[in-house]
Amino acid sequence: MSKQSVGKPKRGVSLYSYSAEYGVTMTLEDALAEIHSIGATGVEILANGHIEGYPNPSEEWLENWDRLIDKYKLVPAEYGHWVDSRMYQGRELTSQESYEMLIRDFKLANRMGFKVLRTKLGVIDNELTPVRNWREFIEMALPMAEKYDVRMCPEIHAPTLLKSKMVEDYVEFIEKTGTKHFGLNVDFGVFETNRLPESEWEPGAFIMPESEHSPVEDIIPLLPYVYCCHAKFVKMSDDFVEVTIPYEKIVQTLIEHNWDGYLISEYEGPWKNEPGYAVDQVRKQHVMLKRLLGE
Amino acid sequence: MLERHCIQQRGFRNVEQDGKIVGFQINIRLVHYRGLWLSQLRPATVTVDGETFSGDQITWTINGVTYRQSELAERGDVHWGLLEPATLTVAKEGGLASGKHEVEVHFAFSSSYLPPVADTALGNRPHKRTLILV
Numbered sequence: 001m002s003k004q005s006v007g008k009p010k011r012g013v014s015l016y017s018y019s020a021e022y023g024v025t026m027t028l029e030d031a032l033a034e035i036h037s038i039g040a041t042g043v044e045i046l047a048n049g050h051i052e053g054y055p056n057p058s059e060e061w062l063e064n065w066d067r068l069i070d071k072y073k074l075v076p077a078e079y080g081h082w083v084d085s086r087m088y089q090g091r092e093l094t095s096q097e098s099y100e101m102l103i104r105d106f107k108l109a110n111r112m113g114f115k116v117l118r119t120k121l122g123v124i125d126n127e128l129t130p131v132r133n134w135r136e137f138i139e140m141a142l143p144m145a146e147k148y149d150v151r152m153c154p155e156i157h158a159p160t161l162l163k164s165k166m167v168e169d170y171v172e173f174i175e176k177t178g179t180k181h182f183g184l185n186v187d188f189g190v191f192e193t194n195r196l197p198e199s200e201w202e203p204g205a206f207i208m209p210e211s212e213h214s215p216v217e218d219i220i221p222l223l224p225y226v227y228c229c230h231a232k233f234v235k236m237s238d239d240f241v242e243v244t245i246p247y248e249k250i251v252q253t254l255i256e257h258n259w260d261g262y263l264i265s266e267y268e269g270p271w272k273n274e275p276g277y278a279v280d281q282v283r284k285q286h287v288m289l290k291r292l293l294g295e
Numbered sequence: 296m297l298e299r300h301c302i303q304q305r306g307f308r309n310v311e312q313d314g315k316i317v318g319f320q321i322n323i324r325l326v327h328y329r330g331l332w333l334s335q336l337r338p339a340t341v342t343v344d345g346e347t348f349s350g351d352q353i354t355w356t357i358n359g360v361t362y363r364q365s366e367l368a369e370r371g372d373v374h375w376g377l378l379e380p381a382t383l384t385v386a387k388e389g390g391l392a393s394g395k396h397e398v399e400v401h402f403a404f405s406s407s408y409l410p411p412v413a414d415t416a417l418g419n420r421p422h423k424r425t426l427i428l429v
């Protein structure tokens with residue numbers, strides 16, 4: 001009997017966390033083997049990062065992907081892709097171009113076994129407001145999303161708040177269209193309660209500017225639309241506590257509301273380009289997640 | 296596997312054409328977490344021992360196909376992946392002398408998911424490495 005009960009979040013890892021190793025000390029197989037070895041069952045890839053020959057991988061590459069997913073008993077949990085609206089200087093992509101970009105990724109995601117997509121849209125201001133025509137091309141793509149059995153999820157990422165115009169707009173769109181093929185990915189950076197002192201970052205690091213954050217309970221009304229979460233983390237202490245984000249409360253809230261999607265580890269702390277550092281951090285985070293999930 | 300540095304030692308060589316040395320090549324890898332379309336790239340500059348090259352003095356070769364820097368902006372159909380080093384070919388009559396060279400490569404790229412004011416902020420820094428030409 002599987003220990004995994006109904007209504008509980010599951011553990012996954014984004015290959016983003018291993019960016020410093022990928023192609024340098026780790027192959028795709030090494031990264032998937034590492035995820036398996038920490039007992040996580042879900043993997044997020046970034047399509048144009050981890051699919052060799054993107055957007056036209058060879059049949060041989062795709063067959064090898066199937067083999068690896070099978071060998072390491074992983075679920076393709078989230079497929080990260082982009083609608084790069086500023087692809088050409090001086091203009092934004094048209095709705096038709098954006099639509100075509102989406103469909104290309106739906107087909108690949110479907111072939112690789114992914115059902116949830118982290119759909120990153122281009123933004124037009126410092127508040128990360130998505131491009132003006134997002135409703136148009138997302139609506140155009142809904143029938144194809146249904147056909148290819150995928151859910152597009154823009155990521156709600158700091159400095160965006162869960163109670164904000166942007167999130168209200170997404171929810172209104174979901175309710176108006178009644179679609180099950182567009183939802184949200186909540187990045188736990190939105191819940192940050194402590195800021196890591198600047199002195200702890202490596203020289204030259206990109207540090208997120210200070211911003212307001214959301215209380216954990218603000219996720220509750222959104223949960224029906226949340227198909228995946230980015231378990232963003234910045235620093236694991238040596239006693240396995242994340243020092244900037246209230247993980248205990250987040251995980252407890254998700255369990256109480258029977259949310260059973262994937263928590264996808266995304267390490268975005270200091271020294272993430274230091275060989276081996278992020279790999280250790282992910283391991284530490286999974287010690288914590290395993291405990292909080294009662295596995 | 297690739298070398299950790301953006302600038303790879305492997306592939307650093309002079310280029311010969313019709314029996315004459317017409318330039319040199321440097322392989323670079325994309326130190327980022329996702330690949331890029333060529334139209335998202337901004338033209339590179341290469342500086343070797345204080346001499347700077349730019350514009351159409353440099354070509355990019357991706358997966359065996361060579362592009363002029365002035366055509367990058369239109370190539371939204373060609374993708375540069377993380378595991379595929381790009382070869383920069385720099386025109387310089389006579390090439391470089393065998394021995395040690397201080398090499399700097401600088402290029403930027405657009406990230407549509409960042410605020411427009413920060414469009415090319417990610418990864419926008421010079422890469423420097425001492426290379427040995429044999």
